[in-house]
Amino acid sequence: MTAWDAEVDVAVVGGGACGVMTALRAARDPSLTVAVFEKSTREGCNAAISSGSLAAGGTRWQAAAGIEDSPERHAEDILRASGDEEWRPVVEALCTAAPEMVHWIADTGYPIELGTDMPRAGMTARRLHTDTGRQGGARLMRHLRALLERRDNIAFVDEAPVTDLLGDVTGIVVSQNGSVQRIRAGAVVLAADGFAGNHALLKEHLPHLGTPFYGGVSTSTGDALGWALRLGAQPRNMGAALRSGLVVVDHGTRVSPALPFNGAVLVNLHGERFVDEESKGYSSMAGVLRHQPGERAAMIWDATAMAATRESEMMRECLAAGAIHDRPTIEALAASLHRTPQQTEKALTPLPGRRHLTAPYHLAWVTHGLLATQGGLVIDPSGRVLTATGDPIPGLYAGGGTACGLAGAHSDGYLSGNGLLSAFGMGWLVGNDLATGHGRRRAP
Ligand SMILES: Cc1cc2nc3c(=O)[nH]c(=O)nc-3n(C[C@H](O)[C@H](O)[C@H](O)COP(=O)(O)OP(=O)(O)OC[C@H]3O[C@@H](n4cnc5c(N)ncnc54)[C@H](O)[C@@H]3O)c2cc1C
Known part of the structure; x- marks a missing residue:
């Protein structure tokens, strides 16, 4: 029997793009307690050093600029670049969520404009949205984390790396101030990014990259992948970045x-x-x-x-x-x-x-x-982590760099904006699901 130190409804592993969005959306249900465990905001997340450009098709800014676009067109652009038809349901779910999510971010007081001066290869319409003033992802993450602080039912626990998943996803192990805590959770969301900061995993999955300059954060060490694979989760497109x-x-x-x-x-x-x-x-x-x-x-x-x-x-x-x-x-x-x-x-x-x-x-x-890896766990369009037989592992979700990305099997298939789309977008979908009760399982 595991002795628990605390209990929450939703435990989020990682307080970057995907983790923060998941928490904000799930916590709209006031009956839920949500805890985000973050390895180190001092070392940082990729979202905060990113350009912060958000890809979305069919937004009000595009309409105002006379640009015709839609989630369907966005999805087709991504799939044309990646050639990954098998991933279509996930791509379509994210592109459908994107305009609503970007509108919501703006409506929380974040100053967004359309990057009409941001053409990108493979993008058939201008659809990157950015902050006015172009300060990049740091400003966006500051804004979202400030929203998080206003929520009574979210705890953001910093300098608290998660070190394992417990049992049949009934909880997580967290290391904090030299002590080990066992946290019981109704649902666990893996939002710990990919493994671009892990030399051994890079050597195993991406030896063809040679020895590139690494422009991401040190926290992306692929911690969550190993725990999930042990429970029967499947890796996908591990050679893409x-x-x-x-x-x-x-x-x-x-x-x-x-x-x-x-x-x-x-x-x-x-x-x-x-x-x-x-x-x-x-x-x-x-x-x-x-x-x-x-x-x-x-x-x-x-x-x-x-x-x-x-x-x-x-x-x-x-x-x-x-x-x-x-x-x-x-x-x-x-x-x-x-x-x-x-x-x-x-x-x-x-x-x-x-x-x-x-x-x-x-x-x-x-x-x-x-900058970041794009291979990761197989999920369904709701972010549920799947086994080899396609069954969801009860209570386990993944998004952002921990899940398989949108580039397909190779790095050449990456379309600008894909990274934050799969991170914020999947956080949006998972958090919404948890808030409506669909994604929740009975308390363990
Ligand atoms: C320089 C750069 C520029 C980029 N520009 C863009 C862009 O303009 N548009 C775009 O779409 N994408 C961009 N990307 C990619 C994008 O930043 C990532 O795809 C996105 O941030 C992934 O989100 P995430 O939530 O998975 O990871 P992150 O945002 O990196 O957050 C993961 C969090 O998990 C924490 N963590 C890790 N392990 C643990 C653990 N064991 N326990 C607890 N916490 C843990 C980390 O500390 C981190 O805070 C860029 C990336 C880089 C590096």
Whole structure:
């Protein structure tokens, strides 16, 4: 018999995007007690260092901007990129939830605007929503955690890593201040992100990435995966990741994904243009850069492209870090590339229909990085964790990076906005389910 130290209706493992949204939605039912156990807000969650861009199709901001879009179109874009038809029910559930969820976030007092200046490869409509002022995910997480504090029936327990699942998901083990607590729970939600911060798991599942720069948080160590697999849960698409081909060498900041859509070109160490820059998402571009000489290339753009992108939080960080170099003339640019001005002019020749870059130029050496994993547990569209026979494990849910993501089997299938969609979106669905009683099982 387990001796319990405390009892809650809903225990959430991880207080990042998925965990906070799950708690906020579940706690709308005042009869529920919800506890979020967070490993360390000091070390942080990926949502707080993300760009905070929320993909949603069919929102009021899109309607106001005259942009035609819908959850169905959003889902088709994701599935076209991933090729993962088997995952369609999950993708459709998330895309259907997305506009309602983004409206709700705005209605709680968060200043949202449509990123009409945020084109992305594979996205057939402008549908990334961001905060006005473009401060990124940190601002969004601060806002959501402040909402959490206002709820009497939610406890947010920080510096309290969960270390195990108990019995047949009747509770969890939490380590806090050197002591071990056993918490009994009606439902457990695994919202502890993926395993990009775990070298052993990366080596096992993603050896093809080589040794990329890691741009995520240290807390993503895949803790929840092992516990769930032991109970019969299934791993899926473990070789997929959210990568970035926009990481600035020696700085670790990222240039804006909108640059290629404003004429920016990539030139490798041999002075060659090697890719149609607009044709690749940033995750897919990482794979291309990995196979270039020196695993890097110079991204080159001009004042027009700079004006169109400089207000993003990514470009502000690059500028503050001194990661962007100014080159006033083609001769100065050529010297940086160790080429002649003629060779450099040739490399900058625009592809059909694209802008011609003009001096002065800006340059950043970019390489490939890993931001987050996309493989994880098999769930159903309500976030219930499934066994090999497709049966839900009673009382066990997963979302965000702990669950299988939306990129399909490979990192190339990642569409911008997928990460927060599966984290906030699944938190929304699971929390709603728990609040209405559908997802709740009898107290253990
Ligand atoms: C640099 C960067 C930029 C990104 N930009 C975007 C973007 O603009 N749009 C987008 O859609 N996606 C973006 N992503 C991806 C997105 O941030 C993630 O997909 C998303 O945050 C995953 O949400 P999550 O809730 O699963 O994990 P997180 O937000 O990382 O939260 C997980 C939480 O679980 C905690 N935790 C871990 N283990 C334990 C444990 N054992 N016990 C208790 N707590 C635990 C962690 O400390 C953390 O707080 C970006 C990622 C990075 C790294």
